[in-house]
Amino acid sequence: xxEFKILKQSKKSRARVGVIKTPHGEVETPAYVGVATLGxxxxxxxxxxxxxxxxxxxxxxFHLHEKxxxxxxxxxxGLHEFMQWHRPLMTDSGGFQVFSLGFGKDFGMGKxxxxxxxxxxxxxxxxxxxxxxxxDDGVHFRSLKDGRKLFLGPxxxxxxxxxxxxxxxxxxxxxxxxxxxxxxxxxxxxxxHRWAKDCLKAHTSKQSLFGIxxxxxxxxxxxxxxxxxxxxxxxxxxxxxxxxDSKKGMAEMLRWVMKKLPDEKPRHxxxxxxxxxxxxxxxxxxDTFDCIVPTHxxxxxxxxxxxxxxxxxxxxxxxxxxxxDKKCACSTCALYSRSYLAHLFRAKEINALQLLxxxxxxxxxxxxxxxxxxxxxxxx
RNA sequence: GCGGCUAUGGUGUAGAGGCAACACAGGAGCUUGUGGAGCUCUUAUCACGGGUUCGAUUCCCGUUAGCCGCC
Numbered sequence: 521x522x523e524f525k526i527l528k529q530s531k532k533s534r535a536r537v538g539v540i541k542t543p544h545g546e547v548e549t550p551a552y553v554g555v556a557t558l559g560x561x562x563x564x565x566x567x568x569x570x571x572x573x574x575x576x577x578x579x580x581x582f583h584l585h586e587k588x589x590x591x592x593x594x595x596x597x598g599l600h601e602f603m604q605w606h607r608p609l610m611t612d613s614g615g616f617q618v619f620s621l622g623f624g625k626d627f628g629m630g631k632x633x634x635x636x637x638x639x640x641x642x643x644x645x646x647x648x649x650x651x652x653x654x655x656d657d658g659v660h661f662r663s664l665k666d667g668r669k670l671f672l673g674p675x676x677x678x679x680x681x682x683x684x685x686x687x688x689x690x691x692x693x694x695x696x697x698x699x700x701x702x703x704x705x706x707x708x709x710x711x712x713h714r715w716a717k718d719c720l721k722a723h724t725s726k727q728s729l730f731g732i733x734x735x736x737x738x739x740x741x742x743x744x745x746x747x748x749x750x751x752x753x754x755x756x757x758x759x760x761x762x763x764x765d766s767k768k769g770m771a772e773m774l775r776w777v778m779k780k781l782p783d784e785k786p787r788h789x790x791x792x793x794x795x796x797x798x799x800x801x802x803x804x805x806x807d808t809f810d811c812i813v814p815t816h817x818x819x820x821x822x823x824x825x826x827x828x829x830x831x832x833x834x835x836x837x838x839x840x841x842x843x844x845d846k847k848c849a850c851s852t853c854a855l856y857s858r859s860y861l862a863h864l865f866r867a868k869e870i871n872a873l874q875l876l877x878x879x880x881x882x883x884x885x886x887x888x889x890x891x892x893x894x895x896x897x898x899x900x
Numbered sequence: 901g902c903g904g905c906u907a908u909g910g911u912g913u914a915g916a917g918g919c920a921a922c923a924c925a926g927g928a929g930c931u932u933g934u935g936g937a938g939c940u941c942u943u944a945u946c947a948c949g950g951g952u953u954c955g956a957u958u959c960c961c962g963u964u965a966g967c968c969g970c971c
Contacts, residue, residue: 578933630931632932761933794932797932810932812933819936835927870936
């Protein structure tokens, strides 16, 4: 079980500073959650992840079920022991893979649309993705690695997550595509709500279980979902799916949802977190949020700094003796020059990916820490 | 010195008398509940000078350079 305390509620916005107490320690919120899909922050050891200031990690049920399988993890003593991360941990349910391996793959688009992407196809009621089949009981997947059949529904996801043993589990949901029409999104929401109750029924461990709000870009569905999920005995709540076509749209949609969720429980925003998104979502009352951006971009040579994004592979950094960010207190910035990092990146040395990942995570954590302080000081 | 062969983007290679192709490298972007993947752009007056031809990067001659032989 977890305990959530709000230490300070902003008067300027819905932002709040709080603490989530778990059996593996405390998380100060608002908090950026590091992504460790397969039980590792890619390129880093758990020890290094902790040194970036990361308080909480999120791993993935679908991916760990596919490899190495929950039996292996459980036999190792659970995911904390398996990956040697002794701090708070959560597991995503596999619901996002219903989208990313389904309609997301079919149409080659993510859950956040670019300009004009909505102009293309539309997903209608009853439509199925090519590579998987969504039923009332769950989702039939096909492993992309070896083609074998995998089935994940609410009961299966909770069973697996209980074997993984994270502090916080997420309900199994369907993340609908942003190009799904109203009818599809509504039917999907009905499924997700039924699965939410099934997850609660299947939940027998002492872990905390968070419900997930869906409803796409449709206000009535979002509000209905937040009211319904918010009324169930979850330990906290997550908000998933799309958030409109613009940054303003995202904040507005969060406002619809937050009003209907109980204030006293933690709220996690799934998969959002460009740097510029963070103050916006925190103002709306988001307590935790995970995002692949700092780690994923690091592996593509992008460093986040107080001067903006740096593409470290660019020719202009080849002889640049400055650190990535002279205002950054991380070990990468203390020791290495842009020139060296540019060289490593161009030479495809894996150290480049590791040093950039460490920096980006540290930078994001410092950024969010500053936001916590701003809320405490009444500035945000 | 003589003979032969070869000259196509940064590199390595295709090509055909009429839009110069491919790979890698380079440059600029994209990436939001993670493939370290991928994608989109972009980078060439086809060594130089003549000639034949409606048209030459392609055929012919010369120059230059490189490579291989021989003395």
